[in-house]
Amino acid sequence: MNWPSVLDRRPFRENSFPSKLHDEQVAAILGCALGITFTVCFATGLYSHLAQNPPSWFELPSRPAGLYRVTQGLHVATGIASIPLLAAKLWTVYPKLFSWPPFESAAHLIARISLLPLIGGGLFMLFTGLANINLWYPWQFNFPVTHYWAAWLTMGALVVHIGAKFTTTRRVLSRKVSASAVPSAVDAVDAVDRRRFLATVFGTSALLTLFTVGQTFAPLRKLALLAPRRPDVGPQGFPVNRTARTAGVVETSQASDYRLTVTGRVRNELSLGLDELRALRQHSAVLPIACVEGWSTTQRWTGVRVRDLLAMAGASPDAEVRVESLQQHRSYRTSDLNPWQAHDPDTLLALLVNGEPLALDHGYPLRLIGPNRPGVMQTKWVTRLVVQ
Amino acid sequence: MSRDEAPSGVAFWIGAVVGIGIMVFGLRGIFINAGATQPVEFAKWFIGADLLHDLVIAPLVALVGVVVVRLLSRPWRGPVQAGLMATAIVVAVGWAPLHGYGRVTAIGNGTVQPLDYSTAVATVVGVIWALVLVWLAVIAVRRTRPV
Known part of the structure; x- marks a missing residue:
């Protein structure tokens, strides 16, 4: 079989894909939408990465208190909303996979090669993100690290693609506006089909958002039928990420000789039992827990201000603090408070939530809760503050 | 739409230089953090997603489309x-x-x-x-x- 005869067959033959929806306008509109959603996902994901792994030049501010809740909620919601957009975009441009000749210039070759990381990356990012919020890990790599670096690879491919399609997209979208003046009968039918198709795609995105966003947007929590979490389900009425049993702290957290120590660069080391902590000045704050997996919940926390403990210990007012948990050997055993966070009046070592002692799974006897922090950095079962 | 329009112009070359730079940064991160990213496993999923879509999912969707067109006016x-x-x-x-x-x-x-x-x-x-x-x-x- 020689090449010309192969090219006469489907799917290489002209008009192998007769649907008028394999169309430049549809591709351009979906491409613009995906450009926006992927950029939002990338920016919010980058913010989350910086919050959890701050480089020397970045200090996460403690205000506004709910910022991380908004950015991470947006990250996950936008990712989910992108799924129908990407599916439709790939369907629309699928015939181009078989275009012949495969490239016509060096620029065309670069543009087509960059589609491999763009499509693979788009699918990879959405699939791994969706699996992660469901705590499903059918792969061997570390999710946060790989998702982060794959995001750069995907965004790089997206930038190449935007450059490659910039002229075409501008031409097609401006034609859409000008062509609406005197459409032929066939054009009118095609336009109706296009509108229906796009309405279906964007409608499916809206539907997915409606049935998942309740995991972070409380008024819609009863509609969160497809979300892996409900913000009102769990001990004391809200979810848990890691249980006391999984963390291996069931016994140590309930031991009668439990003490909190404040150590490191301090004038007076502190060692306080539970009764002594309860006897200190208590402060209440209404703060969200915002999980990196996209769910969040707001509760009223009561406990001792970290800055009061630092003052008692004679720590410097610009001190950074490492918060250590009773749990051993697992990731997120410790978290750091930068000076803004450590001295924020609402950064607490909480003993109570909504007036009740913390449930074991919520960090009994003592947990860190502070404004604008990822949930994994709201360390539970706290036993030590080390002033840096 | 089966013919892919060849790109050209300043916008393309700016996008290509910046985009390839970002991709190289991402790839470097994958390999520098190989203990966590497991490059071979990563490639399996990354390229596998492409192949799964192009060779399995898209043809299946096309097949369903053909059936719907045949069955419904x-x-x-x-x-x-x-x-x-x-x-x-x-x-x-x-x-x-x-x-x-x-x-x-x-x-x-x-x-x-x-x-x-x-x-x-x-x-x-x-x-x-x-x-x-x-x-x-x-x-x-x-x-x-x-x-």
Whole structure:
């Protein structure tokens, strides 16, 4: 079989894909939408990465208190909303996979090669993100690290693609506006089909958002039928990420000789039992827990201000603090408070939530809760503050 | 649309230089953190996603499209295709909770995937097909109404 005869067959033959929806306008509109959603996902994901792994030049501010809740909620919601957009975009441009000749210039070759990381990356990012919020890990790599670096690879491919399609997209979208003046009968039918198709795609995105966003947007929590979490389900009425049993702290957290120590660069080391902590000045704050997996919940926390403990210990007012948990050997055993966070009046070592002692799974006897922090950095079962 | 338009111009070359630079940064990160990213495993999933789409999912979708076109006349196709597309995506999104994968990872944590997801996914799919039925009814009414 020689090449010309192969090219006469489907799917290489002209008009192998007769649907008028394999169309430049549809591709351009979906491409613009995906450009926006992927950029939002990338920016919010980058913010989350910086919050959890701050480089020397970045200090996460403690205000506004709910910022991380908004950015991470947006990250996950936008990712989910992108799924129908990407599916439709790939369907629309699928015939181009078989275009012949495969490239016509060096620029065309670069543009087509960059589609491999763009499509693979788009699918990879959405699939791994969706699996992660469901705590499903059918792969061997570390999710946060790989998702982060794959995001750069995907965004790089997206930038190449935007450059490659910039002229075409501008031409097609401006034609859409000008062509609406005197459409032929066939054009009118095609336009109706296009509108229906796009309405279906964007409608499916809206539907997915409606049935998942309740995991972070409380008024819609009863509609969160497809979300892996409900913000009102769990001990004391809200979810848990890691249980006391999984963390291996069931016994140590309930031991009668439990003490909190404040150590490191301090004038007076502190060692306080539970009764002594309860006897200190208590402060209440209404703060969200915002999980990196996209769910969040707001509760009223009561406990001792970290800055009061630092003052008692004679720590410097610009001190950074490492918060250590009773749990051993697992990731997120410790978290750091930068000076803004450590001295924020609402950064607490909480003993109570909504007036009740913390449930074991919520960090009994003592947990860190502070404004604008990822949930994994709201360390539970706290036993030590080390002033840096 | 089977012919892919060759790019050209300043916008393309700016995008290519900046984009390839970002891609190199990402690839460097993958390899520098090889202990965590497991480059071979990563490549399997990254390229595998491409191949799975191009060789399995897209042909299957095309096949379903052909069947719908053969079975239904033009006015009825749009709503049914829309319903099928939305259903497929909802089932894909609900796949992990339907199978309780998170509950296996977080044994003893009842707050992970706390619902009966068979009922939940069926409810969402029911909403989709209720909308499809309304759409079909509107088409039927319009066709029977005298012009």
